[in-house]
Amino acid sequence: MTKGQAISLQKNDGGSLTSVRMGLGWQAAPRRGLFGSRTREIDLDASAVLFADKQPVDVVFFRHLVSDDGSVRHTGDNLVGGVGQGGDDEAILVDLQRVPVHIDQIVFTVNSFTGQTFQEVQNAFCRLVDETNGQELARYTLAGGGQYTAQIMAKVHRSGAGWALTALGSPANGRTFQDLMPAILPVL
Amino acid sequence: MTAELVRGQNHPLSQARLEVRISAGTPVVAAATFGDADGRIGGADRVAHPGGPVLPGLEVSRQAAADHRLAVDLDAVPDAVHRVSVLLALPAPGRTGPVRFGAVAAPFVAVTGLDGSEIASFTMTGLDAETAVIALELYRRQGAWKVRAVGQGYAGGLAELLTDQGLADAHGLAASVHEAVARGRADAVPAPPPRPADGDRSRPTAAPALGPDHGDTAAQGAPGPVPSPPAYGPQTPGTPGQSPTGPQQPPPPFPGGPGPEDATLAQPPAPAPGGPVDYSHPRRQTTAPPPPPPTVPPAEPGQPARPVAGDATGWSMEERLYNQVWGMFEDLARTMAAYRSAVDFADSRLEKELDQVLSDPRSRIGGHGDAARETARERYDSLVAQARQVLDRDLTQLAAESDVVEPALPLAYARWDHPVWHDYRVPMEIPMAVRLGDLHLPEADGVRIPMLVRLPLERGLWIDSGRAPSLDGSFGDAHELRGLALEAAVAHAARLLAVHPAGEFTVHVIDPAGAGARELTPLVRSGVLATPPAAGAAGVADVLSRLTQRVDLVQMALRGGAADALPPEFDTSQHLLIVNDFPHGFDDRAVNQLRYLADEGPSVGVHLMMVADREESAEYGPLLDPLWRALLRLTPVADDHLADPWVGHAWTYEPPLVPSGSQVLQRVLTEVATARRTWGR
Numbered sequence: 001m002t003k004g005q006a007i008s009l010q011k012n013d014g015g016s017l018t019s020v021r022m023g024l025g026w027q028a029a030p031r032r033g034l035f036g037s038r039t040r041e042i043d044l045d046a047s048a049v050l051f052a053d054k055q056p057v058d059v060v061f062f063r064h065l066v067s068d069d070g071s072v073r074h075t076g077d078n079l080v081g082g083v084g085q086g087g088d089d090e091a092i093l094v095d096l097q098r099v100p101v102h103i104d105q106i107v108f109t110v111n112s113f114t115g116q117t118f119q120e121v122q123n124a125f126c127r128l129v130d131e132t133n134g135q136e137l138a139r140y141t142l143a144g145g146g147q148y149t150a151q152i153m154a155k156v157h158r159s160g161a162g163w164a165l166t167a168l169g170s171p172a173n174g175r176t177f178q179d180l181m182p183a184i185l186p187v188l
Numbered sequence: 189m190t191a192e193l194v195r196g197q198n199h200p201l202s203q204a205r206l207e208v209r210i211s212a213g214t215p216v217v218a219a220a221t222f223g224d225a226d227g228r229i230g231g232a233d234r235v236a237h238p239g240g241p242v243l244p245g246l247e248v249s250r251q252a253a254a255d256h257r258l259a260v261d262l263d264a265v266p267d268a269v270h271r272v273s274v275l276l277a278l279p280a281p282g283r284t285g286p287v288r289f290g291a292v293a294a295p296f297v298a299v300t301g302l303d304g305s306e307i308a309s310f311t312m313t314g315l316d317a318e319t320a321v322i323a324l325e326l327y328r329r330q331g332a333w334k335v336r337a338v339g340q341g342y343a344g345g346l347a348e349l350l351t352d353q354g355l356a357d358a359h360g361l362a363a364s365v366h367e368a369v370a371r372g373r374a375d376a377v378p379a380p381p382p383r384p385a386d387g388d389r390s391r392p393t394a395a396p397a398l399g400p401d402h403g404d405t406a407a408q409g410a411p412g413p414v415p416s417p418p419a420y421g422p423q424t425p426g427t428p429g430q431s432p433t434g435p436q437q438p439p440p441p442f443p444g445g446p447g448p449e450d451a452t453l454a455q456p457p458a459p460a461p462g463g464p465v466d467y468s469h470p471r472r473q474t475t476a477p478p479p480p481p482p483t484v485p486p487a488e489p490g491q492p493a494r495p496v497a498g499d500a501t502g503w504s505m506e507e508r509l510y511n512q513v514w515g516m517f518e519d520l521a522r523t524m525a526a527y528r529s530a531v532d533f534a535d536s537r538l539e540k541e542l543d544q545v546l547s548d549p550r551s552r553i554g555g556h557g558d559a560a561r562e563t564a565r566e567r568y569d570s571l572v573a574q575a576r577q578v579l580d581r582d583l584t585q586l587a588a589e590s591d592v593v594e595p596a597l598p599l600a601y602a603r604w605d606h607p608v609w610h611d612y613r614v615p616m617e618i619p620m621a622v623r624l625g626d627l628h629l630p631e632a633d634g635v636r637i638p639m640l641v642r643l644p645l646e647r648g649l650w651i652d653s654g655r656a657p658s659l660d661g662s663f664g665d666a667h668e669l670r671g672l673a674l675e676a677a678v679a680h681a682a683r684l685l686a687v688h689p690a691g692e693f694t695v696h697v698i699d700p701a702g703a704g705a706r707e708l709t710p711l712v713r714s715g716v717l718a719t720p721p722a723a724g725a726a727g728v729a730d731v732l733s734r735l736t737q738r739v740d741l742v743q744m745a746l747r748g749g750a751a752d753a754l755p756p757e758f759d760t761s762q763h764l765l766i767v768n769d770f771p772h773g774f775d776d777r778a779v780n781q782l783r784y785l786a787d788e789g790p791s792v793g794v795h796l797m798m799v800a801d802r803e804e805s806a807e808y809g810p811l812l813d814p815l816w817r818a819l820l821r822l823t824p825v826a827d828d829h830l831a832d833p834w835v836g837h838a839w840t841y842e843p844p845l846v847p848s849g850s851q852v853l854q855r856v857l858t859e860v861a862t863a864r865r866t867w868g869r
Contacts, residue, residue, distance in 0.1 A: 052533050068835045069529060070522030100526035101574040102533040 006166040007138055008159060009096075017163065019095050019131040020156070022046070022108050023088030026124035028080075028116075041080045042121055043113040046090040047177040048072050052102040054188050060092060061177055071098035072106065093131060094156065096163055105157040105188055107168075109180050112149040118171075119147065126153045128165055140167050150174045152184055190298075190306040193324075193337035199299075199308040201326065201333045204262040206307070207300045208274055210323065213293030214286055215252035216276045217369050219346075221353060223271035223325075228354030232361050234269075235350070239368035246272065252279045252369050262326065262333050271327045273338070273353070277320040277346045280366035289315035289341060297323045299335050310337035319345040495589035497596035506598055510620050510640055513593065513601070516586055517627070517637045518834055523582040524629050525835040530575035538568040579631070586635045594638075597623075600687040601638055604679070604846045604853070612856045614690050614863040618643055622687055624680065624822060627830065627839040639830075639841065641820075643687075644762055648786055648796035650819035651677045654803055670801075672824035674707040674768055676843045677799045679853065680822075681766060683844070685716055686856045688762065690863035696735070697721035697766045698728050700773025704799075708768075714857035716864065721768075728773050732781040735765060735794055739785065742792040762793040770800035771808065779808060786818040 009017045024046040047061035050072065058067045062077035071094065078089040094106060108126065118124065127139040140154060148171040155166050172183035191199045210218055219237040221229050229235060236243040238250045245264030249256050258274065265272065276295055278286060286292050289312075298309040310324055318341025325336050342349040346365060350358035500515055502508035541564035551557025594603070600619035602608050603626075621640040628636050653673035681695050697708060699721040711717055722731045745751050754760075765785065774782070786796050798819060805812055821829065828840040846853050 053537065055533075057529060057533065066522075066834070068522065069526030070519065070834075071526070098523070098526065100530045101578055102530040102571060 003167055003169040006164055009137070009156070009163040009165055017130055017132075017137075018097050019093065020137070021088075021091050021093050021129040021131045022048070022154070022156075023091045023127050023129060024110060024125075024153075025087060025089045025127075026121050029120050029122040041114070042116050043077075043079045044090070044121070044124070045077065045111050045113050045176070046074070046092055046126075047109050047111065048074070048092050048094070049107045049109070049177060049184065050099075050103045051105040051107065051188060052100075053104065054185065056181070057100075057103060059177060069098065069100050071095045071100065071103075088127070096156075105155050107155045107184055107187070108153045109172075109177055109184070110151050110153055111174055111176055111180070113175060115149060115175070117147050117149055118151070128154070128156075138165055138167070140169065146171060148173050150180055150183075152180065152187060155187065191308040193308050193310040193335075195310075195337055195339045198334045198336040201262070201299070201307065201335055203301055204333070205302050206260045206262065206326075207302065207304075208256075208258040208260060208324075209298045209300055210256040210258070210274075210276065210295065211297075212254055212276065212295040214278075215254055216256075216278060216295065217252045217346075217365060218248050218256040218258060219275045219277065219365065220246055220248055220258065221273045221275065221350070221355075222265070222269040223273060223353060224268060225270045226354075227271050229350065232355065232357060235355070235361060237361070237365045237368070239364050250368070260326070271325050273325045274323045275320060275346070275349060276323050277349075277365070279369050287319065288343075289318045289321060295321070295323065299324070299326075308335050308337075310339065312339045312341075315339075315341045317343045319343065320349045322349065495585070495592050497592045505596075506620055509593065509597060509601065512589075513638050513640055516589055516593070517832065519582070520586055520629065520632065520635060520637060521832045521834050521837055523579060523586075524631060524837060527575050527579040527631065531572055534568045534571040534575075537571075538564055541567070583632050583635055586632075590635055590637075597638070600643075600683070601640060603638075604844055604850070609852050609856065612686065612852075612859055614859060615687060616689055618689065618692060619687050622683060623844060624649075624820075625844050626842045628842070629837060629839060630828075636842075644793060645790060645795050647790055648798070648819045649677075649680065650798045650800065650816060650821045651680070652802065652821055652823050653799055654801035666801075669824065670703075670769075670799075671707055673799050674704045676822070676824040677766055677768075677797055678707055678711055679844060679846055681711065681764060681797065682716075682853055682857055684764060685860050690860070690867040691759075692761045693764065694718050694759070694761050695764045695766065696731055697768070698731055698773075699723060699768040700725070700728055701769055703772075704768040710853055710857055714854065715861040716857050725773050725775065725778075728778050731765065732778055732785070735763065735785055735789070736781050738763070739788050739792050739794050743788065746792065760793075762795065763789075764795045764797055766797045766799065768799045770798055771805045779812070783812075783815050786815050 009020065024044065026042065026044050028042045045062055047059060048067075049056055050058040050060075050067060058069070058072075060067050060072045060074050062074065065074040065076065066072070073093045073095075075091045075093065092108065099106070110124075110126065112118070112121075125139060125141045128137045129135065130137055138154075150172040152168045152170045152172060154168055156163055157166065158164075168187050170183065170187060172180050174180045174183075191197075193199060210216070217238060219235060220243065221236075222234040222243060223229055233240075234243070236246055236248045238248070238252075241248045241250055244266055245261040246258065248258055260272070262272075274297065278289065289295070294311050294313045294315070296309065296311045299307045301307060312321060312323060315321060321341040322338045324338050326333055327336060328334075342352065345362065347359045347362035350361060355361065498505050498508040498512060500508045500511035502511050542561060545551050545557050545560045545564070548557070548560075551560060595606070597606065597608075598619065599608050599612070599615065600622045602623070621642050623638045624641050625639045626636040627639050651673045653670040685693050685695060695711065695717055696719065697711065697717060699705070699708060700723060702721075702723050704721075705712075708721055712720065719731075722728060741754070745754050767782070770782075771779065782796070785794060789795060796819065798815075802816060822843065823829065823841060824843055826840055826842045828838045830839045830841045831837065832839060
């Protein structure tokens with residue numbers, strides 16, 4: 001997927017998706033020169049913010065792993081990344097059937113909790129997987145790591161009777177999702 | 189934090205210097221092999237065994253022993269080595285020892301840090317004709333070491349095992365290992381003769397010294413008397429070797445399930461006469477696979493799956509039902525949170541839109557404003573209707589689940605009107621949890637969630653006899669409320685007595701002014717109480733000082749690590765103290781003792797059940813606040829005061845009432861009293 005691209009989350013057979021997983025993976029970029037093998041640990045955090053009509057209703061992040069309504073679940077904080085070597089280091093599961101009726105957008109963000117910019121991260125990606133069969137629906141790579149510490153990755157929003165995914169990829173700065181709120185609002 | 193591994197499971201190792209501790213009920217040979225990336229051993233010099241015990245970074249014992257401690261330094265292991273397998277083998281046949289692992293206790297291995305802290309452990313169950321086994325392997329994974337529980341046995345012994353790992357002269361090496369062991373045994377101090385006093389606990393050990401990990405062995409070895417009251421882990425019903433003539437808990441009926449899948453299936457079969465003795469600890473969770481959960485029939489297309497009782501994780505039906513009930517509780521809490529959040533949002537949106545209409549000058553002219561108001565209300569109604577539809581869908585599903593779960597519940601979880609109470613027998617095992625009542629939410633009156641609380645109780649109970657602003661306002665009479673509170677307390681106590689095996693639960697009652705004589709009759713007349721209800725200041729002081737002493741004694745023994753030192757006749761049961769009519773008859777000293785019991789009692793199996801009105805004890809001021817906070821507040825009438833741990837809704841609690849006119853309580857208590865007399869406690 002590329003920035004700004006939107007896909008509909010309808011299955012090929014016409015049925016709509018029931019459960020999706022937003023996976024996040026990354027590795028710390030190795031440093032060049034002396035002591036190059038010493039990689040510093042980078043703690044990226046995935047968060048999901050649930051919006052109803054542009055008002056934040058609930059947030060799922062490492063301190064609040066399950067949304068109150070139980071529809072969005074974080075699988076837990078990963079403090080170093082790179083464990084899965086291409087697999088997801090953090091994942092957020094969304095049970096689309098259980099998302100409360102007034103929630104119309106779910107925004108996924110990534111923050112560097114330890115403060116490194118994305119220049120020091122390599123192989124970072126976010127992907128959306130159909131949790132029922134493990135099929136990857138979309139993959140979005142955090143290319144060209146710049147001088148920023150957060151990124152608003154994508155949003156899942158209601159479209160017609162079903163849901164659609166839009167890749168956002170807009171950079172921002174902040175340690176946790178709270179810092180990102182001003183940056184999120186324009187993309188809703 | 190110890191990871192109890194099951195076969196095939198792995199666990200990361202964060203440190204390089206480790207000890208592998210092995211405990212078997214009989215002398216075994218410990219060895220280790222170094223394998224390459226393919227798991228193959230290059231040659232005999234890659235095997236640490238009693239004949240050649242040292243490899244870089246690893247050393248094994250020179251002789252067979254029931255307990256081994258292998259020091260491992262993973263940093264010193266050569267880079268070409270990708271896998272370190274730890275092996276156990278029985279000494280060569282023809283000796284007096286056992287000839288197969290099936291005849292001895294399940295060997296137990298643990299990986300510990302140098303300070304003895306356990307990192308991972310693994311009990312090798314299910315071995316039979318094997319005489320050698322790969323216990324676990326330490327392996328490199330992307331530059332880090334991990335441990336994997338293997339438990340692969342070989343009936344052909346060490347030779348077959350080494351052949352399987354690709355060693356050319358496996359038979360020659362195996363023979364030399366056994367020869368070295370035989371030589372080592374001749375040099376060893378002979379095993380001490382078994383002590384006659386507790387012969388069933390002694391183990392045939394050839395090794396002279398048992399390491400400090402002896403405690404580990406005892407914990408998983410023979411089931412000796414372990415008199416520490418709070419040591420109850422999760423229980424699996426049905427103990428191997430229990431008296432077949434003793435009263436058994438009838439298997440609960442499982443309508444909807446695929447037949448009576450009793451949890452006892454999880455247990456190893458009872459030992460046949462003359463067969464091998466099962467040394468595994470009856471309270472220890474084995475790695476035997478749990479009985480399969482009931483299979484859910486495939487849902488019809490477009491329909492939600494039909495719920496089935498026991499459709500949750502767990503080692504026994506009891507545990508699965510417990511987890512299922514908690515799952516229902518959480519689902520109801522969360523689906524209600526979704527509904528309430530949607531309605532709140534609709535409310536605030538409506539308000540905002542109506543405000544906008546008011547402030548819009550155009551709305552003052554003609555029907556424009558009315559139309560806008562109409563639209564706003566329609567949007568509100570449609571959103572709320574949508575939310576309600578989703579809620580109803582979820583409630584229907586939960587109600588259907590509740591309909592199949594309730595009849596399947598075992599004794600301790602069942603309502604008093606459940607048929608399982610009618611053919612009540614005193615159980616042999618303490619259940620995981622007990623039902624203290626029902627919970628529901630106002631928007632979902634039809635779905636009642638059993639309120640299950642783990643046993644042994646973590647905190648005492650406070651049955652509030654105060655005149656709380658009740659839901660329906662019908663209970664105005666303070667006296668009547670006090671009677672109801674004590675009745676509820678008696679029902680809770682009766683249930684706790686009934687779900688514990690005979691003699692494992694003791695109830696004391698303090699009723700200083702004798703005000704509760706009528707409500708206490710069921711307990712008194714059936715003879716389940718250890719002593720009659722204590723009355724008067726002297727009675728209060730006597731009961732409290734006895735229980736305080738007990739708490740002190742058990743605490744001292746546990747802190748000193750000398751639970752064995754308690755006198756043998758010391759009764760290790762759980763104790764419950766019902767205090768009626770607090771604070772009448774209590775002086776400052778007694779109040780302090782009560783607070784001490786509330787704070788320190790639960791950890792040593794002494795629990796409080798206060799039947800009291802908080803207002804009435806206000807004369808003690810804030811002194812008593814910690815006491816109330818330490819207790820779980822229940823009410824004798826429906827009251828919405830309990831919060832769930834996820835969202836914090838206020839749940840309406842309903843006490844478990846014995847159906848009026850039913851004799852079930854009396855019958856159950858009579859049965860308990862008979863059993864207590866039979867057990868002589």
